[in-house]
Every structure is written in structure tokens, then in C-alpha cells.
Amino acid sequence: MSNEKLTILLAAPRGFCAGVDRAIQIVELALEKYGAPVYVRHEIVHNKYVVDNLKAKGAVFVEELDEIPADKEGDKRPVIFSAHGVPKAVPESAEERAMFYVDATCPLVSKVHREAERHYKNGQQVVLIGHAGHPEVIGTMGQLPEAAVLLVETVEDVATLSVDDEGKLAYCTQTTLSVDDTAAIVEALQAKFSNIQGPHKEDICYATTNRQAAVKAIAPDSDAVIVIGAPNSSNSNRLVEVARLHGCEKALLVQRAADIDWSWVDGAQTLGVTAGASAPEILVDEVIEAAKARFDVSIREVAITQENVNFKIPKILKEQAA
Numbered sequence: 386m387s388n389e390k391l392t393i394l395l396a397a398p399r400g401f402c403a404g405v406d407r408a409i410q411i412v413e414l415a416l417e418k419y420g421a422p423v424y425v426r427h428e429i430v431h432n433k434y435v436v437d438n439l440k441a442k443g444a445v446f447v448e449e450l451d452e453i454p455a456d457k458e459g460d461k462r463p464v465i466f467s468a469h470g471v472p473k474a475v476p477e478s479a480e481e482r483a484m485f486y487v488d489a490t491c492p493l494v495s496k497v498h499r500e501a502e503r504h505y506k507n508g509q510q511v512v513l514i515g516h517a518g519h520p521e522v523i524g525t526m527g528q529l530p531e532a533a534v535l536l537v538e539t540v541e542d543v544a545t546l547s548v549d550d551e552g553k554l555a556y557c558t559q560t561t562l563s564v565d566d567t568a569a570i571v572e573a574l575q576a577k578f579s580n581i582q583g584p585h586k587e588d589i590c591y592a593t594t595n596r597q598a599a600v601k602a603i604a605p606d607s608d609a610v611i612v613i614g615a616p617n618s619s620n621s622n623r624l625v626e627v628a629r630l631h632g633c634e635k636a637l638l639v640q641r642a643a644d645i646d647w648s649w650v651d652g653a654q655t656l657g658v659t660a661g662a663s664a665p666e667i668l669v670d671e672v673i674e675a676a677k678a679r680f681d682v683s684i685r686e687v688a689i690t691q692e693n694v695n696f697k698i699p700k701i702l703k704e705q706a707a
Contacts, residue, residue, distance in 0.1 A: 391650070391680035393673060394607055396599035396659035397688035402592030404491030405430045405663045407696040408468035411489040412439050414702040415463045424453045426475065427467040427520055429489060430663035431618040433640060450478055461485040468663075469520035470494040472527020492696050493590040494521055497557050498528045500584050504555035505529050509582065510548055512537055514570050515559030519619055522559055543573040554581045558588040561620040561662070563627065564597050591694060592662045593620050597627045599689050600659055605632030607657035609650055612638045613668050614661030621661030633657060641668050642675040650676075 408429050415423045421443020428436050428446060436446060447453055456462055463485050466475065470490040479486045490498075504511050511534045515522040526534045537543055548554055556574055558567055567589060574581055587594075604610060610628040614621025621638055628636035635653075639645050650656060656676065660669050676682050 389680050390654065391676060391682050392655045393676060393682055393684045394603040394655060394657045395669075395673075395684055395686040396596070396603050396657065397686050398592070398595045398599060398690065398692050399658075400613075400660040400662070400664050400666050400669060402590070402662040403692075403694040403696050404468050404493060404590070404592070407698065408489040408491065409435060409439070410698060411487060411702060412444050412465055413442065414698065415465060415487060416443050418702060419463050422462060424462060424464045425467065426450060426464060426471065427469065428617075429465065429467050431615040431621075432661075432663040432665070433615060434668060435663065435665060450475065450482065450484065453484070456484075463487055465489050467520065468494070470498060470524030471520075472524055474527060487699055487701060490524070491560070491590075493560050494524070496586075497525055497560060497584075497588050500555075500588070501525060501528050501534065501557050504557075504582070505533050507553075507555075509553045509555040510535065510550065512546070512548075512554065512556040512574060512581070513558070514538075514556060514562065514567055516562075516619060519559065521561065521619070525557065525559070537570060537574075540569050540573045543570060543577055546577070548578070551578050552580050554578050556581055556583055558584075559619070560588060560590040561593050561623065562589055563623045564589055564594055565627075565630070592692070593623070595690055595692060596620065596624060596659065596662060599687065600624050600627045600657070601631045602689050603657040603659070603687050604628045604636075607633045607655050608635065608653035609633065609655075610636040610657035610659070611645065611672060612636065612659055612661065613641065613664045613672060614638055615640060615663065618661045618663055621664065624659055624661060628657065639672075642671040645672070645675065647675075647679055 422445045468491045610633045612624045625636045
């Protein structure tokens with residue numbers, strides 16, 4: 386350890402959200418109740434540490450259902466759908482194959498699915514604000530027929546957007562977007578389509594909003610910010626962007642402490658640290674311990690709110706939970 390002093394500003398809330406916690410519990414409880422293997426379609430959450438831990442316990446991760454071998458007679462293996470949600474075609478396909486599946490879609494993502502379906506039933510075309518190719522976007526778009534949903538990623542996309550009927554239009558959003566960027570896109574949509582309807586309640590989830598607000602609180606006082614999260618995690622990438630836009634241009638996404646080139650931190654007196662909604666607290670502890678091995682560290686937590694959200698476990702696993 387050097388004598389160089391480093392203050393760590395620890396953002397709160399950070400790390401696991403209720404939807405991620407529930408999804409991981411669903412896999413663990415399924416393993417306890419049914420034994421290994423339990424199949425999971427797509428990463429249950431976007432975090433390698435979490436996925437590797439579940440693999441070690443007997444979870445088998447696949448991208449598509451046809452990768453799963455047929456059940457042996459009298460032994461139905463559970464298939465779990467990830468927290469990001471899936472297109473309707475996936476459970477339909479599972480039912481056709483008489484698969485036993487458990488849906489771990491985050492309830493806040495399911496809320497967006499129901500909104501999109503409601504708009505469609507009301508005869509409205511749906512504009513979805515989100516990132517092309519993200520599993521959550523694929524899942525939401527897959528709730529409706531193809532032409533029923535139009536995807537926009539940027540304010541620029543709104544300018545070229547062509548719709549069937551300007552009087553029958555509604556929008557939904559991916560739950561893990563930048564709050565500020567999304568507000569700008571919504572403003573552009575409302576300016577172009579004055580009758581467009583929005584969700585009754587904000588689609589961007591409480592956890593994404595809170596983690597971004599916490600980064601905004603630490604970024605102006607930080608010389609550098611480390612965000613712990615996966616490269617394919619939308620909410621983690623947004624935290625890096627938020628830090629850069631709100632007072633700390635030197636912001637970095639890392640999966641865990643071993644990935645940090647500490648020379649990058651040299652010269653910083655204050656280091657902001659946070660974690661995306663699918664990153665466990667143990668990875669935050671790892672980064673702090675790695676910093677302590679190199680610097681004379683003092684820690685100050687900056688908490689903007691307390692979270693106490695919990696989501697129910699599916700009934701089929703409740704006996705195990707009890």
C-alpha cells in the first residue's frame with residue numbers, strides 16, 4: 386500500500402435491483418427443488434460472475450429452446466426465461482414442445498409488455514424507445530405483430546419516423562435507458578406527434594432511475610468513476626455515460642477488480658464507485674479491497690434514497706422459498 390490518499394465515494398443505491406434478485410432466486414430455488422440441470426434461456430441477468438455461479442450450481446444456459454434436449458420419461462427439466470423478457474413466440478414454442486417453463490421476466494418489464502398490448506388492442510401503433518438488439522427490446526417488440534411496433538433509438542430517429550396514423554399512436558420505453566436521453570426523445574416525439582400517448586407511469590424502472598441519480602450525486606466530486614457491470618448490461622453502460630455528462634469525464638466500466646488498470650486511477654484523489662443493477666455487492670467489495678492494497682483509502686457513502694422493493698416468487702417455487 387502506498388501513502389497516497391484516495392477517497393472513495395460509494396454511490397447508493399447501487400448493485401442488485403429487485404428484478405435481478407428475484408430472477409437469480411428463481412434459478413436457485415428451481416435447482417433446489419428439481420435438482421440439476423435447470424435450463425436458462427439467455428443469461429438470467431447480464432453479469433458473468435452471477436452466470437458462472439449459477440453454472441457451478443447446475444444451471445445450463447442456452448440461447449434458444451432447441452438447444453435443450455428432450456425430457457427423459459417422468460423427468461421434466463425446468464426451463465427459465467431471463468429477467469429481460471421474451472417474445473410471445475418463446476413460451477408458445479415451449480408449450481408446443483410440452484416444456485415445463487418458469488418465467489423470470491422482471492415485473493417492471495412485464496408492465497411494459499402489457500402496456501404495448503393494451504395500446505395495440507386500442508388500435509394504436511406503438512413507438513418503442515430502446516436499443517436495437519437488446520433482449521428486452523426483442524422481448525417487448527415480440528409481444529405484438531411485426532408492423533405494430535416502431536423502434537427509435539435517438540432524437541434523430543424521430544425526425545425520420547413514418548407512422549400509419551398520427552392520431553393513433555402511443556410510446557413505451559425500455560426500462561434501462563438514460564433518463565435524460567429518453568426525456569429528450571419523448572419531447573421530440575411529442576413535438577412531432579401532438580396526440581401521442583405515453584405510459585400512465587414512467588417505464589424506466591426505479592432502479593435505473595435511482596442508480597443514475599446516485600451517479601449524478603458523486604460525479605461532480607470525483608476525479609474518476611468506476612462502474613462495475615457487464616459490457617452487455619444496458620443500465621451499467623448508461624451509468625458510465627451519466628458520469629461523463631454530469632461532471633466526471635474520466636469514467637470506466639469494469640466487470641470486476643482484476644480488470645482495472647490502476648495506473649488509470651493515478652493522480653485521482655477521489656474515486657467514485659457504483660455498480661449496475663445486475664452486479665452483486667461482492668464485486669464492489671473486491672474493488673474496494675483492491676484499492677486498499679494500493680492506496681490509503683477512506684470511504685464515504687453518498688446515499689440519495691433507500692430502496693425496499695420486493696417482487697413475488699412464482700407460485701410453483703413458493704413451497705421451496707418457504
